[in-house]
Structure formats: C-alpha cells, structure tokens
Amino acid sequence: MPALGMAQDSGVIAAWRVEAGDRVAPGDVVMEVETDKSVQEIEAREDGYIARLLFEAGAEVPVGEVVAEVVATAEEAAAAAAGAGEGTAGAAPGGEDASSDSGSEPIPAPAAEAAPATEPREILPPEPASPPAAPPSTPPASFPGRVLASPKAKAIAAAHGLDLAGIRAAVGREPLHARDVEAALAEHSTAPAPATGPTRLSLRAVTEAGGWQELCARLGGLSARRAALASLVGGAWRREGPDTTGALRVEVVGLHGEPRLFADPDRSRLGAAEPIAEGTPDLRVIDATGSSLREVEGPPEGGADLWLLPAEGEVLSLVLQARSGILNTAGAAAILDGVARRLRNPLYQLL
Amino acid sequence: MRTITFSQAVNEAIAEELRRDPTVFLWGEDVAEAGTPFKVLSGLVEEFGPERIIDTPISEPGFVGMAVGAALTGTRPIVDLMFGDFLFLVMDQLCNQAAKQSYMSGGKLKVPMVLRTNLGATRRSAAQHSQSLQALVAHIPGLKVALPSSPREAKGLLKSAVRDDNPVVIFEDKLMYQAKGPVPEPEEEELIPFGQANRLQEGEDLSLVATSSMVQVAEEAAEGLRAEGYSADVIDVRTLVPLDEDTILASVRKTGRVIVLDEGHQSYGATAEIASRIADKAFYHLDAPVTRFGAWDVPVPFSPALEDQTVPDVARTVERALQLIRGEVARA
Incomplete structure (x- = not known):
C-alpha cells in the first residue's frame, strides 16, 4: 500500500483491476486506492504475473503492507494460486508489492538482490512519507540515475x-x-586487482611474419593454426616473460568460430596442442590477421590480451594489453618481442 | 599575563594610543564624565582632558560626519557610537563619505578614523538596541570591520584600528564588557594584525568558524563535542574585512565539515558570505553541507525567553555539529 499523502497511514482498496494469473507490465493499472481525499490508480512497476491478491476490494490496508504478489512466470503464478488455500497471506514468502507511489523510487532491499530468481522476490514498498515529528535526519532520498554523495x-x-x-x-x-x-x-x-581497474599497459610491435605464414600454409587447417599460435605465444610467455613456472593457459580467439583454450601449449609439437574444455586463460590471443582491423583501443577483456593485426604485406602488427598487476612493462615488452621473433621465424621456439 | 576585563582592555588601548600619538582624540555621546553607559571610558577625560575626550550632542550624523572631516585634515578620531543600532543614522557619513574618499581622490585623501560601536543580543534591550549589524558595514567596500572576541583581542585589534589609514568599524560585544581574560602587560605592546584569523582549538571532525560573541559559543560547543568523542577546529575570524580565507579554507579542507557562526541575522549575513566562499573554494573537500548558524530573521524580542531562542547557543550548535559528523544531514 503506497503512501499517497503526508499524513496517510492506510488506504482503502477501492477496486482491483487485475486478478491472479494476469500478466502485468510497468505502467499497467493494478488497483484503485481510495484515501480521504481522492481515488488514485496504482500502477505495476515490474513485469510479471499476479500470483495472489492478498486483500479483497474494500479492505483498508496500512501503508507499507504488501497487497499482492507478482512472480516471474505464469507457472509460478499458477502454483501460487494452487497453494493459496493453505498458507496464510501474511506468512507468504513475500512477493513484489505491485503498487507504486507517486514520489521517489524505492531502494530494493539488498537481500532481495541475492534471492534466487525462481522464488518470488520481495521488494519493499516505498517508505511512508516522514511524519512531521520525525527528526531532521536523512530520508532515503533517491534520484533516478544519480547517486547522492558528498x-x-x-x-x-x-x-x-x-x-x-x-x-x-x-x-x-x-x-x-x-x-x-x-x-x-x-x-x-x-581484494585482488579489480577487473575494472583503471590502469593498464599497452605495447605495440611490428614484425615481418613470413616464417609464420609459411608455417600456416604447411599446417593447413584452422585448428592446427590456432594450436600453433598458442604454442608460439605460450613459448614466448614462459621463456621470455617474468613468470616461468606454473601452468599456463592460452586462449586463441579468431574473429570467427569458437575460442580455443590450451593448457601449456608450448610443451606440444607446433600445431599439435589439444584444446581443453574450461579454465581461465592467462593470456588471450586475438588473431585478426585476415581482417581489416588496424588498431585496437580500450581496456583488455581478459587480464592480458594479445592482438595480431595485419599491417602491410607479410608485416604483422602486435598489440599487447594487460591490466595492472598482471604484467609489468619490462615483462610485457620481453614477451611481445619473443612473440614477434617467433612469428618472423618459428624456429626460435626451439632455442 | 594579567587578567583584566574587556572594558579595561578597550580603555587601555585608547589611553595608550592617545599617549602615543597627539593627533588621536575621541568623541561621542556621554564619553567624558559619564564614561559611556558601559563605563568603558571611565578615567580617560581625567587624564587627557575635555580637548581630547569630547562629549557631543545627541546627533550621530553630526559627530560622525565631523569625524570624517577631522580625519581628512590629518587627525585620527575615535568615534564612540553608543549602540550598533545607531549605525543606521550614520550610513551616509560612513558609507558615502568615509568609505569613498580614498578611492574618489585617487588615493590622495585618507580617512584614518575608527568607529567604535557594539553588537549582541540577550541583554534584554529589545529590538532597537540589540542588533548585530557587522554584515551591513562589511558589504561596503572601503570600510574595514573588526570583531574582537576577548579582552586581549579587543585591545590588540583596537590599537591596530587606530593606526590604520582606512576607516575601521570595530564592534564590541556589549555582553562581554565585564568578561575577564588574559591581556599582555602594558609595556608588552601587542598589535593584532587585520586579516589573520586565529585558530583557538585544533580538531579533526568539524570546523567551527565564528565571530565576536559566537567564538565563546564555538569554544564551548567544541568542549561538548569532545564529550561525544569528536574534535573540532575553532577559528576566530577576527576581521570580516579583510577576511582571512586561507585559514578558514585550510581548516575546512582538513575536516570536510563546517558550521559558520555569527550573531547577525542569518539571511544575507556574514555567515552567508563565509559559507559561500567555502562552498566555492573547498567544494571537493566537503563531506557535509556547509552549515550556517546566525540569529533568526526577526527583530530581537524583548521577552527573555524568546530572545534567547533567536541567537545561536551552545546546545544547538553541538546538536547540529553531531548531525553533520554522523551524516544525518541531507539537503538533496
């Protein structure tokens, strides 16, 4: 029951405009509320299905009381209707208050955010307007799209x-x-370095890649090409980079097709590494060599991204981006240089 | 350091300046034999004679206008204006004449006069003898405004005022005349410079920026906050013109919260100007709304019960400070 006036402590449900099982969308009128001054139409605020009406038309309901439950699916609404005869309305596990008030947006209770989607969620109704006697402390004022902060x-x-x-x-x-x-x-x-951390490094190298293209021609298929790329990049990471120990996962992403994730690809014969099903990559390689892309901007999607971009003829442009805390500049530079050398001549992988 | 009253401190300042400089003299209503209704000037006429301590007729525009002329001819008059409320009678002499001479003569003329008057309510003197009009004077370019908050301040600021080549209006808190405080010995001459605010207490949670009578309120409020586990910077503004922005801003940048106190009416008052400068120049350091506490926007009531409500006091200052510190104030 929304508070429609400063001194209102209850409202009479003049009429319901919906019944159990009805679908509602934001803006749909669900009920009429009569106060001492007027009758107002109350709109739903979220999509869903009416599970139950908890009061009859004509009932006088205190402000803040849940008057109806809204659930996500028609099936849940039907299930709720079936069980309605058993439980008491007040003991129901909540359900969205279908009402809306004319003023501020309510702040969802944090617990509701975490509730599984299959259960009816409870969203607290808006706070009733403060009585004049309230201390001059903070009401939960909220402006859509803006966080109030000093x-x-x-x-x-x-x-x-x-x-x-x-x-x-x-x-x-x-x-x-x-x-x-x-x-x-x-x-x-x-906590660990944030995925949204603002700082990162970005290095760019240019290399002639005739050796890599010759190798690709010999390997043939796309799968072998991706495995070989993972091997060369993994080799550069492990042998040139600062971290030479531990497992290494390299994901190779093309502009088309599914990404492939490889574990320790540098330990397999070139082109023979087998993809694994799941895991978090230490490094993502985005192979855009056949594309029209020339530059990349913006933060890496993973912790460290290596882009292969076409430049001129057999020249490739390499861009390594990493979030702070993943690689330092010297380590990234060593890895990038190692990758460039291997693409120029894949035999470097053997040294 | 000895302890003397505010009144004695003012008396000493005037006597010392009269002895030091033969061009200094004083006039006003009931200043000689009577020594003013507050007995501030008692004994001066005995030492300096009726040629330098001069009783005037009851004509404020007349004797303030004469003082402007006397100052232009090379003397240093001290004018006694019995109540601050009488400022309204001398606005032309003060604002159109004294304040403008130096500017309009291209700096060739100067008006080194001091207008001593007072402020302050809660003396049961009713609406026409209780006003605190410092903001009115501070609004006029060319006038300096000093607001002593203790006997020591009264003496040091008055001596600086007498030696200033610009017209200075100094407001004494009429409730404070009998208050005692430490003042340096006469031989240790102390001139308190204008434009230097005085930090009286140092704290972390809040800044209390106060003038004149409100400095004592701020100091006691800081004690009250200490009992709640919080500490406050207490700053005595000392002079509204010139205003020591740097000290005020440094304090607010440190604490992030401020209450500005002044006994003048709150609307369009001294608190408004100081609060505005804080909001303007320390905005990104603020963690709470800049808060003002001045007198109600009503004529000062004669009824004691009502009069006490209209001016800021310690309890309400502490209450507001706690709301700011606890984040209970939102004006959105």
Whole structure:
C-alpha cells in the first residue's frame, strides 16, 4: 500500500483491476486506492504475473503492507494460486508489492538482490512519507540515475576508480559520505586487482611474419593454426616473460568460430596442442590477421590480451594489453618481442 | 599575563594610543564624565582632558560626519557610537563619505578614523538596541570591520584600528564588557594584525568558524563535542574585512565539515558570505553541507525567553555539529 499523502497511514482498496494469473507490465493499472481525499490508480512497476491478491476490494490496508504478489512466470503464478488455500497471506514468502507511489523510487532491499530468481522476490514498498515529528535526519532520498554523495566522497571514489552505485548498494543508504567510500576502498585494497581497474599497459610491435605464414600454409587447417599460435605465444610467455613456472593457459580467439583454450601449449609439437574444455586463460590471443582491423583501443577483456593485426604485406602488427598487476612493462615488452621473433621465424621456439 | 576585563582592555588601548600619538582624540555621546553607559571610558577625560575626550550632542550624523572631516585634515578620531543600532543614522557619513574618499581622490585623501560601536543580543534591550549589524558595514567596500572576541583581542585589534589609514568599524560585544581574560602587560605592546584569523582549538571532525560573541559559543560547543568523542577546529575570524580565507579554507579542507557562526541575522549575513566562499573554494573537500548558524530573521524580542531562542547557543550548535559528523544531514 503506497503512501499517497503526508499524513496517510492506510488506504482503502477501492477496486482491483487485475486478478491472479494476469500478466502485468510497468505502467499497467493494478488497483484503485481510495484515501480521504481522492481515488488514485496504482500502477505495476515490474513485469510479471499476479500470483495472489492478498486483500479483497474494500479492505483498508496500512501503508507499507504488501497487497499482492507478482512472480516471474505464469507457472509460478499458477502454483501460487494452487497453494493459496493453505498458507496464510501474511506468512507468504513475500512477493513484489505491485503498487507504486507517486514520489521517489524505492531502494530494493539488498537481500532481495541475492534471492534466487525462481522464488518470488520481495521488494519493499516505498517508505511512508516522514511524519512531521520525525527528526531532521536523512530520508532515503533517491534520484533516478544519480547517486547522492558528498563532494569529498565523490572525489575519493573518482581518484580510485570506485563505483558509487556499487557502494550505495553495499551500504544500503544515501547520501554517501567520505567514510563510506573509504570503507569500500579499504575492502577493495585487500581484494585482488579489480577487473575494472583503471590502469593498464599497452605495447605495440611490428614484425615481418613470413616464417609464420609459411608455417600456416604447411599446417593447413584452422585448428592446427590456432594450436600453433598458442604454442608460439605460450613459448614466448614462459621463456621470455617474468613468470616461468606454473601452468599456463592460452586462449586463441579468431574473429570467427569458437575460442580455443590450451593448457601449456608450448610443451606440444607446433600445431599439435589439444584444446581443453574450461579454465581461465592467462593470456588471450586475438588473431585478426585476415581482417581489416588496424588498431585496437580500450581496456583488455581478459587480464592480458594479445592482438595480431595485419599491417602491410607479410608485416604483422602486435598489440599487447594487460591490466595492472598482471604484467609489468619490462615483462610485457620481453614477451611481445619473443612473440614477434617467433612469428618472423618459428624456429626460435626451439632455442 | 594579567587578567583584566574587556572594558579595561578597550580603555587601555585608547589611553595608550592617545599617549602615543597627539593627533588621536575621541568623541561621542556621554564619553567624558559619564564614561559611556558601559563605563568603558571611565578615567580617560581625567587624564587627557575635555580637548581630547569630547562629549557631543545627541546627533550621530553630526559627530560622525565631523569625524570624517577631522580625519581628512590629518587627525585620527575615535568615534564612540553608543549602540550598533545607531549605525543606521550614520550610513551616509560612513558609507558615502568615509568609505569613498580614498578611492574618489585617487588615493590622495585618507580617512584614518575608527568607529567604535557594539553588537549582541540577550541583554534584554529589545529590538532597537540589540542588533548585530557587522554584515551591513562589511558589504561596503572601503570600510574595514573588526570583531574582537576577548579582552586581549579587543585591545590588540583596537590599537591596530587606530593606526590604520582606512576607516575601521570595530564592534564590541556589549555582553562581554565585564568578561575577564588574559591581556599582555602594558609595556608588552601587542598589535593584532587585520586579516589573520586565529585558530583557538585544533580538531579533526568539524570546523567551527565564528565571530565576536559566537567564538565563546564555538569554544564551548567544541568542549561538548569532545564529550561525544569528536574534535573540532575553532577559528576566530577576527576581521570580516579583510577576511582571512586561507585559514578558514585550510581548516575546512582538513575536516570536510563546517558550521559558520555569527550573531547577525542569518539571511544575507556574514555567515552567508563565509559559507559561500567555502562552498566555492573547498567544494571537493566537503563531506557535509556547509552549515550556517546566525540569529533568526526577526527583530530581537524583548521577552527573555524568546530572545534567547533567536541567537545561536551552545546546545544547538553541538546538536547540529553531531548531525553533520554522523551524516544525518541531507539537503538533496
């Protein structure tokens, strides 16, 4: 039951416009609510199916009470309707309040975010408007598309590449202050390097690649070519790069076809490495040699991406991008140079 | 350092300047035999005679205008304006004449006069004898405004005012005349320079920036905050013109939260100007809305119960400070 007025503590359901099993979409009128001043149409806020109406038309319902449940699928709605005779309405596991209020957007309860999608989710109705006697503290004011934060909190978040919306979701209120962002920052700094970290390195090399193209002609098929590329790049990574120990997974991605992931491809004969089913690659190789691409920009999709791009004739352009913490500049440079040498002459792999 | 009253400190400052410089003199209503209604000037006429401590008729525009003329001819008049509320009577002499002479003469003329007057409510003096009009004066370019907050400040700022070549209006808190405080010995002359705010307490959580009568409120509020586990910077602004922005901004950049206190009416007042400069120049350091605390926008009531409500006090300052520190203030 939404609060439609400052001093309203309950509303009468004048009429239902939907019944159990109906599909609703945002904007659909689901009920009419009568207050001491007027009758207002209340709209659904999310897609779904009406599972149950928890009050009869004519009932007077306190503000904040759940009046109906909305579930994701027609089957769940049917199941809920079938079980409706057994449980009591108040003990139901929630369900979305189909009502909407005319003012601010509600903040979903954090617990609802984590609930499995197959269960009805409970989204708390908007807070009733504060009574005049409330202390001058913070109501959960929310502006769509904007996180309320102090200038200092924003400055700290910007300096560290932190997402204010994520911090608000974790804190569960706004405005955010410096201490909220600092707490998130402290938590963040103990976690591994962020996938969205703002800093990265990007190196570009150009090499003549006649040896590689000759090898490809001998190997024939696309699968062998990918395996050979994984071997050469893996060899450069392990022998030229800073980390020479441990397992190495290289994923080779073409512009067409499925990516192939290889474990320790440098230990197989050129072109003979077998792809494995799953795992997280240490390095992704994007083979765009036959394409029209000439430049790549933007952050790597994985921890480290190596692009093979056509330049002129038998010359290839290599771009290695890595997120901070994955490779240092010297290590990346050594690997990239190793790859270039192997593409120029695959026999380097044997040394 | 000895302890004397605010009144004695003002008296000493004037006496010392009269002894030091024969061009200094003082006039105003009831200044000689009566020594002013607050007895601030008692004994001066005995030492310096009626030629230098001069009683005037009850005509504020007359004796302030005469002082402007006297200053233009090379003397250094100190004018006693019995109540700050009487400033409205001397606006032309002060704002159109004193403030403009140097500018309009291309710097050839100067008006080295001091206008001593007062501010402050809660003396049960009603609406026409309780106003704090410093913002009104500070608005006019060419006038300096000093706001002493203790006996020591009163003496040091007044001596600097007498020696300044520009017209200076100095507001004394009429409730503070009998307050005692440490003041350096007469032989240790202390001139407090204009445009240098004074940090009285150092803290981390909040800045309390205050003028005149509100400095004491800020100091006691800082004590109250300490009891809650928080610490505050307390800054005495000392002079509204010139304003020491650097000290204020440095403090707010450190704490991220500020309450600006002044006993003038809050709307369009001294707090508004200081708060605006903070919002403008320390915006990215702010962790809470810049908060002002001035007097209500009402004529000061005669009723004691009502009058006490209209001016900032310690309890409400502490309450607002705690809301800021705890992030309970949102104005979105």
